[in-house]
Amino acid sequence: MASYEYPRYSYRAPPELKGETGRRRPVIVVGAGPVGLAAALDLATHGVPVLVLDDDDTVSVGSRAICWAKRSLEILDRVGIAAPMLEKGVTWQIGKVFLHDQQVYAFDLLPEGGHKQPAFINLQQYYVEQFMVEAALASPLVELRFRNKVVGLAPGANSVGVDVETPDGPYRIEAEYVLAADGARSPARKMLGLSFEGKVFEDRFLIADVRMTADFPTERWFWFDPPFHSGGSALLHRQADDIWRIDLQLGWDADPERERQPERVLPRLKAMLGEDRPFELEWVSVYTFQCRRLERFRHDRVLFVGDSAHQVSPFGARGGNGGLQDTDNLAWKLAAVLSGTAPDALLDSYDTERIPATDDNILNSTRSTDFITPKGEVSRAFRDAMLELAADLPFARRLVNSGRLSLPFCYVDSPLNTPDAEPFAGPLVPGAPCLDAPLRTADGKPAWLLERLGGGFTLLGFGAPPPVPDGLPVPLRTLCIGAGHLADIEGLAGRRYDARDGTCYLIRPDQHVAARWRSPDPVAIAAALDRALGRTGPLQEV
Amino acid sequence: MPDKLRRDLGLGDPDDFYAALIDSHRGLTADQSLRLNARLVLLLANHIGNAEILDEALREAQHTAVDGAPGPAG
Incomplete structure (x- = not known):
């Protein structure tokens, strides 16, 4: 069943x-x-x-x-x-990379706490x-x-x-x-x-969902040239309901129709999972990957x-x-x-915002695919050399590329941003996606920053409530982190937003930063809001 | 310049460098690629200059063994 x-x-x-x-x-x-x-x-x-x-x-x-x-x-x-x-x-944050049957590298995607959502x-x-x-x-x-x-x-x-x-x-x-x-x-x-238009990778991958009871940890396991699938790559990843995702690189010459057949698929999976482990094949497909x-x-x-x-x-x-x-x-x-x-x-x-984000996704997934499926002797030699060095040398682990996992894109060049007029440290530049932090409400309930931001324009003030201009085109909620308001219980909000008393962020409905100030005034806030809505600024000058 | 071979990451953007390295071989024959790599090693060795570091790098590269097939020094 x-x-x-x-x-x-x-x-x-x-x-x-x-x-x-x-x-x-x-x-x-x-x-x-x-x-x-x-x-x-x-x-x-x-x-x-x-x-x-x-x-x-x-x-x-x-x-x-x-x-x-x-x-x-x-x-x-x-x-x-x-x-x-x-x-x-199933929640996970650890990935491991193996060469043959040796682990060469492990990563933790969310080493720091204080986020409502997992990595x-x-x-x-x-x-x-x-x-x-x-x-x-x-x-x-x-x-x-x-x-x-x-x-x-x-x-x-x-x-x-x-x-x-x-x-x-x-x-x-x-x-x-x-x-x-x-x-x-x-x-x-x-x-x-x-x-x-774009690039087709001349390789084929078998993608299978297998149902089995296994006590493998909930981690992303990626092999280069494993003993059970010589010459190719392999991926094992757990899903809900005891379903496991398995990817096996087949090479460009593989016949997709034939490779889909159980008599071809099952021996490959048995080689990987062991002859004695019972499993059921739920879904199988053969893919060629593209970036375009x-x-x-x-x-x-x-x-x-x-x-x-x-x-x-x-x-x-x-x-x-x-x-x-x-x-x-x-x-x-x-x-x-x-x-x-x-x-x-x-x-x-x-x-203007999503095309650079897409190009970043294409660049990263192209590089990962090039690393995993090297074309030509030299690419393969460099790839294998990197894997050989990775076991002993930390620098080489950073070059091993089994997939650079999705991160939100920062719209640094967006026409909707108001550039900083005062110095700020940290990652939350105009265009950046907001970071979460644990808070506590004035009446003592736990809360999360992103949850509180909601889905409209929000003015986030630190220390004191920010000044709200009159006569705005859209509703602007205010949120204050400070005494008598939301408490920054672990100090993470202040640190992540490089906040001092008086610091204020204008945040878009998609929870990206539109503008920020050390000492905001209503005129500047109203102007930044107009710009974030495309009512003024570069979008109007085209 | 440190006086020991660097083992941690020194490259600013490792993925950018790796892509540029692979790109530099695009369209070359095996022999041309071999010569490109040789020139590259010589250029970088001269830039490093320090004999101890170069010696350590040579040993590290020779030592790294996979599949139970040791390099000449292993």
């Missing part, structure tokens, strides 16, 4: 097919994968009604994306999904989608339509026509904006005739998010986690533009 029972979500004939005129929607999301659903849930928190169209009626088949980074959990915590993910998933959890994509669908079904602002396949997009000056096919026939519906979250093979991309992206993610009223916009190789877990950072970046901007508080030009900053 399989470990997971796939839900079937019900299809209902859309009202547009019963003679009703469909009203124009503010946002239509194409694709109910993790990125599309995260976008819908995030938009709903900003009060934007969303229609999600999906051609299927269930969740992801196979575990697919399994590693969810701390930043993703922080993003999903704002829509209530992190808690069930943590409960079901990483592993959870099969189908669970993540299931939790998201459940949250979407419970939201009065999200409408999900399964077995509604988008077959055409007709961009116009004021809206986009979306042509949909259903079991009961076709219909057309209009949207002010369309989010194309329809995956790596994105039909939406083809409908707009967009090219998707669209030239631009915004195409007027159609915006591409997640794998439809960019594809990376899986080393580093930068696909799903990168996609969630896309929607995190876009949802509040779209909400601000739809409500009229920000100009349409704010949406251009989705490209």
Whole structure:
């Protein structure tokens, strides 16, 4: 029996097919994968009604994306999904790298405490989608339509026509904006005739989910040239329900059809796991990895998010986690533009912020893939030399690259940032994602900084409440860490934000820093808020 | 310059350097690559200059053994 029972979500004939005129929607999301659903849930928190169209009626088949980074959990915590993910998933932070059967290197992804979310959890994509669908079904602002396949997009000056096919026939519906979250093979991309350029790695990998009871620790184990799979690489990673993810490098000459067959897969797995260990094969696939992206993610009223916009190789877990950072970046901007508080030009900053982030993901996953699958004798010689040195020499361990794991991108060059006017130390420069810290409320309850920041614009003051300007275009919450307010119980907030009495941060709805001051004044705060909304500054000067 | 061979990380961005190193061999034949590596070792050795450090580096590189196949000094 399989470990997971796939839900079937019900299809209902859309009202547009019963003679009703469909009203124009503010946002239509194409694709109910993790990125599309995260976008819908995030938009709903900003009060934007969303229609999600999906051609299927269930969740992801196979575990697919399994590693969810701390930043993703922080993003999903704002829509209530992190808690069930943590409960079901397995938490890990240690990775080990082996050459042959010797450990050469181990790393700890979150050596320092004081964060609500762990460094990483592993959870099969189908669970993540299931939790998201459940949250979407419970939201009065999200409408999900399964077995509604988008077959055409007709961009116009004021809206986009979306042509949909259903079991009961076709219909057309209009949207002010369309989010194309329809995956790596994105039909939406083809409908707009967009090219998707990049690099194909000439190698093949067997990816298998195996169900077994094993007392291996909950760590990421990566082998170069292990005795059980000579010449290739191997990865072992635990998921929920006693499911284990195994990746085996097969080489470019492997026949993908043949390698998928149990008579080829089982001996490989037995060699790795031992002849005596009972296991069941749950899912198997053979992949060739690619790194590529669209030239631009915004195409007027159609915006591409997640794998439809960019594809990376899986080393580093930068696909799903990168996609969630896309929607995190876009949802509040779209909400601000739809409500009229920000100009349409704010949406251009989705490209200016997420394209460098994507290039960083592509660069890192390309380098990892090049290290893991060296092409040519010299690359292999350097790679092997590095591994040989790594056991004894610390410097070489830093060069061993079995995947540089996903970290949130810092939008240092964003036009939405207000540059520092006073000196600050530490990582929280304008554009950086906020760091968490443990706090205590005035009435003695434990709290987390990120939780308190919420999902709107926030003014975070240290020592004394910051001065709030009048007549702002959007609500601005204030938060104060100091006597009589939130207590910085371990001193971590003060240290991480390099705070002194009077220090103040303006924080965006996606919890990135927009501006900071040592002694803020209301005029400067109002100006920084206008800039972060694209109402003034470089976005308006183009 | 330290008077012992550095074992901790000295490179500012190790991934950048590694990528540049691999890139420098792109399109070269095996013989050309061998010669490039030789020139690179000679350049770096001259830059280091210190005989003790170079001696230590030579021994470390020879000593590192994998698969039970020791280097000449092992």
